[in-house]
Every structure is written in C-alpha cells, then in structure tokens.
Amino acid sequence: MSFIRVLALAGLAAILAPARALASPEPPVQPRLYPVGGRFSLAATVGISVFDTLTRTGTLELRAGWDFSEWLGVDASVTGALSGHTALADRIGQHLLQTPPVGTVDDLSDLWQLKAMVLAGVRLAPVYGKFNLGAELPIRFQAYLWLGGGAAWLDRTSLAICRNVTSREEGTCGDWFSENRVAPVASVALGFRLFTGLHGAVLLELRSLVWKDDYLLGVDRAAAEAGNVTGQRAPSPGFTNTMLVQLGYAFIF
Amino acid sequence: MTVLGALVVVTALGASAEPTPPVDPLAGSPNVQFRVLEPKPFPDALRHELTLQPFVPQVGSTFTTHWLTSFTYTFHATEWLGLRLQPFWVWHAQRSRFSSELLSRVRQDAAAASSVMLQWGAVAAPEWSPIRGKFTAFGGIVRYGFVLFAGAGVGGTEIELKTADAVGPSTYGSTGLRMVATGGAGFRVQLGDRWTVRLEVQDLIHWGSVSKINGCNSSDLQTLDEQRLAGGITGAGVSGQCNVGAFQGSTGGGYDRSNDVSLARAKVNEGGSDTLHVVGVYLGFGVEL
Numbered sequence: 001m002s003f004i005r006v007l008a009l010a011g012l013a014a015i016l017a018p019a020r021a022l023a024s025p026e027p028p029v030q031p032r033l034y035p036v037g038g039r040f041s042l043a044a045t046v047g048i049s050v051f052d053t054l055t056r057t058g059t060l061e062l063r064a065g066w067d068f069s070e071w072l073g074v075d076a077s078v079t080g081a082l083s084g085h086t087a088l089a090d091r092i093g094q095h096l097l098q099t100p101p102v103g104t105v106d107d108l109s110d111l112w113q114l115k116a117m118v119l120a121g122v123r124l125a126p127v128y129g130k131f132n133l134g135a136e137l138p139i140r141f142q143a144y145l146w147l148g149g150g151a152a153w154l155d156r157t158s159l160a161i162c163r164n165v166t167s168r169e170e171g172t173c174g175d176w177f178s179e180n181r182v183a184p185v186a187s188v189a190l191g192f193r194l195f196t197g198l199h200g201a202v203l204l205e206l207r208s209l210v211w212k213d214d215y216l217l218g219v220d221r222a223a224a225e226a227g228n229v230t231g232q233r234a235p236s237p238g239f240t241n242t243m244l245v246q247l248g249y250a251f252i253f
Numbered sequence: 254m255t256v257l258g259a260l261v262v263v264t265a266l267g268a269s270a271e272p273t274p275p276v277d278p279l280a281g282s283p284n285v286q287f288r289v290l291e292p293k294p295f296p297d298a299l300r301h302e303l304t305l306q307p308f309v310p311q312v313g314s315t316f317t318t319h320w321l322t323s324f325t326y327t328f329h330a331t332e333w334l335g336l337r338l339q340p341f342w343v344w345h346a347q348r349s350r351f352s353s354e355l356l357s358r359v360r361q362d363a364a365a366a367s368s369v370m371l372q373w374g375a376v377a378a379p380e381w382s383p384i385r386g387k388f389t390a391f392g393g394i395v396r397y398g399f400v401l402f403a404g405a406g407v408g409g410t411e412i413e414l415k416t417a418d419a420v421g422p423s424t425y426g427s428t429g430l431r432m433v434a435t436g437g438a439g440f441r442v443q444l445g446d447r448w449t450v451r452l453e454v455q456d457l458i459h460w461g462s463v464s465k466i467n468g469c470n471s472s473d474l475q476t477l478d479e480q481r482l483a484g485g486i487t488g489a490g491v492s493g494q495c496n497v498g499a500f501q502g503s504t505g506g507g508y509d510r511s512n513d514v515s516l517a518r519a520k521v522n523e524g525g526s527d528t529l530h531v532v533g534v535y536l537g538f539g540v541e542l
Contacts, residue, residue, distance in 0.1 A: 051313025053351055088315070096359045106358040110351075129388020131399070143388070160359055243313075 032070065032128060034140050034195040036252060041065040045203055045248025054089040054159070055113050058082045059244060065123065073123040075146070083113035085157065093159040094171035101221035104231070105160045109213050110240045112154040112183075117209075119187055121148015139194055142201075146189035152211055155180045161216065161224045177229055185211045193250065205246040213237035293385075295396065295443050297329040297541070304451055304539035309341075311533050312454075316352040316363040317370045319531050320345035325451075325539075327380060335380040337402060339435075341457075346370040347423065348413055356416065365463040365520035366527040369428050371408050374457070376435045378404025396443045400453070403436040408459060412466065414516040421506030426466040426499065426517050434458040439535070449539040454532065462526035466517040469495035474518035481511045 047059040059081045067073035085093075089111075096105070125144035132138050161177035191205035219231035306323040323341040330336065348356075348368070355361045362368075384399040410431050415424040439453025464470060469477065473491040477500060480486045488497035500514050 053315055092355065092359060092361060095361055099360075108354060108358060127388050127390045129386055129395075129397075131384045131386030133384070141388075 032140075034198055034201075035070060036067040036073070036125075036142070036193075037069045039067050039252050041067070041250045041252045043203055043248050043250035045205070045246040047205075047207070047244040047246035049083075050243050050245055052086050054086055054092075054108065054111055055083055055242075056086050057114050057242060057244065059114070059246070061246065061248070063248075063250075065250070067123075070128070071125050073125065074121070075123055075148070076120040077118070079114075079117040079119070081114040081116060083115065083155075085159070089159055093162075093173065093176070096160055097162055097165060097171035097173055098168065101165075101225050103221065104218045105221050106217045106234075107158050107160045107215040107219065107231075109215055109234075109238060111159065111215065112156045112181075112211065112213065112240055114152055114209070114242065115155050115180075116153040117150060117185060119148055119150035119185070121146050121187065125193075141195065142193040144189075144191050144193070146187070146191060146205075146207070149184065149186045152183055152185040152209070153180070154183055154211065156215070158216075161219050161221075161229055163224060163227050163229065165225055177224065181214070183211045185209055189246075191246075199252050201250045201252060203246065203248040203250050205244075205248075207244045207246055209242045209244065210239050213240045293332065295446050295541075296332060297335075298332050300329050301542045302327040302329065302335075302449060302539050303542070304449065304537040306451075306535040306537040309533040309535050311531055313532055314349045314351075316349055316367050317529075318345070318347055318349045319343050319371060319533070321371075321533065323535060323537070325537065333382050335382075336377070337380050337404075338375070338377050339406075340373075340375040342373050343371050346372065346411070348416065353416075364525050364527065365412060365523045366461070366525045367529065369410050369412050369431075369459070369461075369463065369527075369529060370425075371433070371457060371459065371531055372411050372427075374406055374408025374433050376404050376406030376433055376457070378402040378435055382441070398441045398443075399438070400441050400451075401438050403434075405432060405434045407431065408433040408457070410459065412463060412520060414466075414513045414520070415508065421504050421508040424504065424508065424510065424513055426513065427468070427496070428463055429465060429468070431459045431461055437535075447541050449541060451535065451537040451539060453535040453537070455535050457531040457533070458528065459531075460526065460528040462524065463520050465494075466521055467496040467499040468492075469497075469500075469517070469521075471518065471521045474514060474521055477511075477514045478518055481514050486511050486514070 043063040045061045047061065049057040059079050061077050061079040063075050063077035065073055065075040123144050123146050125142045127143035130138050130140045156179050158177040162173035163177055164173065164175035166172045166174040187207060187209050189205050189207035191203060193201040193203060195201045214237050215234050216231040217234050219229060223230050304325040309321045309323055311319040321341050321343040323339055325337050325339045327335045327337040352363055380400055380402040382398040382400050387394050387396045407430055410428045411425045412428050413423050414426050417423045435455060435457050437453050437455030439451055442450045444450065469491060473495040476490050477486055486497060486501055491497060500510050503509050
C-alpha cells in the first residue's frame, strides 16, 4: 500500500514538474540570504569630504539603527569631525592680506567647518541583490536612500577679515576673525550595505550635508585690522553643501 | 533511488521559501564537480550599443562650470570587454559661482591656465565589465553590470576674456585643441534584450598652459594691441595662424571686440600651466542593436 502511494507521488511529480517549468519560465529566485527586518545594528564609519573648494573635512561616526522591515529602517548617529581650510583658501587669504587695507571687503561664502553633528533619519532600501567578486565570491548587498536631519556644531574662520596682520609682505595673519554656532542640518545619502555574513556588512556611502550659510558683508578692512570688525550679515547667504564619502562596518544583531 | 528523487522534487515544489537558507550542503562536496549556472538572458557579445546622455552636469567644479550633452557608441567585443567612442558637446561653459565670488568680493581671479574650458571633444576608451549581478527592486529582477573605462581623445577649448557686466555678456577666445584623457566608472542596467540605462561618473582631464588665444601668440597680441592703440586693428605683421577677425567688430550688445586684445595678451603673458578635471554625472539611455 505504501509503495503504491510512493509510486503515485512519483508519477505526480513527473507530471507536475515539467508543467510547472513550462508555466513559469522564470528561473527560481533564491530567498534573501541576509534578512535585516526586525534587527538592530551598530556601525562605525570614517569619511572624507570630496569636491573641496575652501574647506576639507574628515569624519568619524557612530551609528545605531533599527530595521522595521527588509526595506525600511531608521538610524541615529553621532559624528565628530576634523576640518580646516584647503590650500586654495589659504592662498586666497594670503593674497588678500598682501594688498593694502583700503575700503571694504565681503567675506567669502561656504566657509563654515563641521566639528560635530547628530543626525537621525529614515533609510529606504528597496534594492537587494548580489554580484560576484571574481568568479567564486558572491556578494549580497542592499542599496539605500537615506533622508534625515539634525544639528551641526560649526566653526568659521574668515579669509578676508584679519584682526592682527603679522606680515603684510608675506600675507600672514595672527588672528583671523572666527565664530561658531549650532545650526540645523539636512542630509541625504546614497549607500550600500555589502553583507559579509548574517551579522555584519560593509557600509559605503555618499552623503550630502546641507546647512544655511552665514557671513559678513561690507567689512572695513582697516578697522578690522585694528580689532574692530564691522559690516552686516548677508541678507540671503544661501546654503552650503558638503559631500562626504563614508566607509564603515555595521554589526547587525 | 528514483523514488527518493521524486520525493525530493515533490517536497521542494511544495515547500514554502525559507527566509534564511543555511550553508549550502553541496559546497565543498567531493561529489560535486559542476554547478548549474543560469545563462545570461541578454548577451552583449558582438552587439552595438548607442547611448545618449542628454544632460550631463559637472560636479565639484572650482573655477569653471560645464554642462554638456554626450553620445556614446559602444561595441561589445565580448561579454566583458567593449570599445566606446564618445563625442560630446559642451553647451554651457562659464565662470563658476565661486570664481565670480572671488572676483567680486576679494578682487582675485583664477590663473588663466586654471580657467580654460572645454567646448567639445571626442574620446575613445576600452570598457571593462568586471562585475555583473542582479537585484530585486519593487518586486522585479533587474540585471546590471559595473563598468570601468579609461581612454583619451581631443577637445576644443576656450577661455573667458571679458567678464559679464553692464556692457554685455562675457566674451571668449579659443585656446585651441588639447589632448583629453578620460576615466570613469558606473552601472549599466539592461531592460530586456534591447534597452539599457547607464549611470556613470566620468572625468574629462585636459592640461597645459595658455600660450595662444584665437591662434595669436604673445608677439601677435602685442602687435594687435599696438595697432588698437594706434587707431584700429589691421592684422598686418601677425602670424598666419592668428585669427585677427576674432578681435574685430563688436558684439550684439555693442562691446568692441578689439578690447579683448589686451585681456588676451595679459592671459597669454601670465604663464603657468594646470591640469583641469571636468567630472560629470552621466545618466544615459541606450539601445542595443
């Protein structure tokens, strides 16, 4: 009796298997090897700014995340940054100081430097796939779009307002006008999670940080060099966009 | 043995998809010599691909801004290697916002060699597709390849002479043909057998000094400047390559083009050289023949 049942099943399989193949020519799809839905993650990244004009930035970020589903998650992060002027910015300041302090000068835009930042945002990851690195190393990945915002601690050192010229000929300044503030920041990122296993992934990200600019116009150079900085705030200063490339690793629990 | 195989088939057909398949039990097995691979559904070898990148913005510009349109012909010699020919036309090239700010606020201008802009060009490059894969997105499967390319070509260049002001728009002078090197990387997505979408980042690199403007060298420009101060540019005594006509007449706004001579002369006499990068984001739509 049992043998007959087995035979019936085998016959059914012989009939059904080709019929199914004909009805559905699509190749079988492997389920996700590394699901993330309902899981917590901790990540650390380092980043450098790209397309620098007047400022350059390096970052170290710690990030915690929660994935509600396979395609939707949230992240919160704390970032510390080392930043400074580029060589081009230093040359601009030097050349300006070498000219006589006559009349007024407008300070340059996009000079705020990132020092620290807290961010929170939503991560949308509609893309999950794989590629082969070489012939035998399949890499599973998730591509995501990140949207969010937070607060940034910013410093600004002027290139046009010097309060203590140490050498006119060499264009050196002992005390550039500087200021700091905390400003709201908006951020968008495109990134990849390259899974190394069930509990880890390499992060690779291109991130844009945008904050409102702020600088002085119509500064009397002679007065500024005597220690009295005049001028007025730019009425429409615009926004500064800083692009970061970030690389890190996420532990997924 | 056959019955057991049939049972396995039936079980496999009826089983629900496991979210986390464990380690492949056949991996490393001495009894497994060949694994079945899915053939490429849309082969590329010996096919021709035409791609139009209608709007390419420059990113990360310092002193100049370029917007261009590009057309790429790719011959896929094999599934992995191709050869691309890419003419491009820069329909918007001008001083960047940063450069304008430098000029107006701190009265500094970029060096002439750093201000040269591409007008048009063509580059050829071998293309390599080292990585292919597929991903699921919004319920469908998309096949893609990661491409790398590097090559060279030539490009026509120009430089701004007069900045835009109340008298009229900017004027430009030709700085001649230059060699252009290129390199880039990006993703190529195949939509069915025929259609492709490419998203690439490409750098067009050119370099050199500004030794001639409109074909006129420093000596020619000095001669023309002296003629201008004497009452009018005649073009007598300059080299045959010097395009005197570019410095004669006036623009639509009434700007006397002879004023460009002294500006051109100052830039040629500046000296120095620079290597310039025009990094663009190329979103292209293609068809494969």
